[in-house]
Structures are given as C-alpha cells and as structure tokens.
Amino acid sequence: MITDATGIPLAVTLTGGNRNDVTQLIPLLQAVPPVRGKRGRPRRRPGMVLGDRGYDHDKYRRLVWSLGVKPVIARRGTEHGSGLGTQRWVVERAFAHLHWFRRLRIRWEIRDDIHEAFLALGCALICWRRLLNPLTTSEPSAPSPGANAAGDP
Numbered sequence: 001m002i003t004d005a006t007g008i009p010l011a012v013t014l015t016g017g018n019r020n021d022v023t024q025l026i027p028l029l030q031a032v033p034p035v036r037g038k039r040g041r042p043r044r045r046p047g048m049v050l051g052d053r054g055y056d057h058d059k060y061r062r063l064v065w066s067l068g069v070k071p072v073i074a075r076r077g078t079e080h081g082s083g084l085g086t087q088r089w090v091v092e093r094a095f096a097h098l099h100w101f102r103r104l105r106i107r108w109e110i111r112d113d114i115h116e117a118f119l120a121l122g123c124a125l126i127c128w129r130r131l132l133n134p135l136t137t138s139e140p141s142a143p144s145p146g147a148n149a150a151g152d153p
Contacts, residue, residue, distance in 0.1 A: 050072050
C-alpha cells in the first residue's frame with residue numbers, strides 16, 4: 001500500500017505472504033493515479049517516498065530516482081532514531097484502518113480477485129470516512145447557521 005501524507009491510500013497491490021515488500025515498490029509508484037490540484041498538468045507521482053530499512057536496496061533507490069521520486073529510506077546497519085518514524089506512522093495507521101474490516105484482517109477467501117475487491121472497497125471506505133471527518137485544524141470552527149455567536153437565544 002502507498003498512501004499520501006495524511007494516510008489516504010493511493011494504490012494497493014495484493015501479493016503472496018512470502019513475497020518481499022520491496023518487489024512491489026515500483027509497481028505501486030506506477031499505479032498512483034494522477035492527482036488534480038494546482039493549475040497545469042496533474043502530478044502523476046509523489047515528490048518523495050518514505051520507507052523503512054526493508055526497502056534499503058541500491059537497485060530500488062536508483063529505480064525510484066529514475067521515476068523522478070526522491071527516496072527517503074533508512075539505511076541498514078545504522079542506528080535507529082533517524083526520525084523517519086515520525087512520518088511513516090501514517091502508513092501503519094492506514095493498515096490499522098484496513099484491519100477494522102474483519103474480512104481483511106485474516107484472509108479467508110481462496111480466490112485472490114475476491115480478496116482484492118474487498119481490499120479496494122476497504123480503501124474506498126477509508127477515503128469516504130476521511131471525507132466525512134476531515135482532519136481537525138487549528139482554526140476555530142464557524143458558528144452553525146441560526147446560532148448566535150454570543151450564545152443568546
């Protein structure tokens with residue numbers, strides 16, 4: 001799974017349990033849909049990719065750079081405490097949100113297309129819930145229509 005900075009899933013793939021995660025890095029980056037925003041051509045890929053030590057391979061770093069994405073990946077053999085965990089936790093939270101759905105917690109389906117459909121549905125529900133309850137901001141909320149700002153009836 002690849003998410004944006006707030007934890008909304010952008011692309012997911014389904015692999016076997018005995019596959020290394022780093023083998024899906026490039027297909028996931030290529031599966032990210034165009035994101036509309038500012039004027040001009042929509043962004044096709046993120047500006048940077050954060051990853052843990054499991055993604056530390058020079059081959060994949062070069063492939064990520066060739067896609068125009070900056071890899072920010074912890075190096076193997078170095079001390080912990082690089083500070084990447086303060087940003088990578090959103091992916092772990094997205095996995096926790098997927099585990100809210102009992103059918104995704106443990107894979108009971110034999111057919112992978114059914115499980116992949118449930119996975120896509122779970123990601124869509126995570127996006128839907130985020131749209132219903134956006135992240136809180138530091139700005140005070142506006143009073144509801146019909147309510148007096150001073151609290152008088």
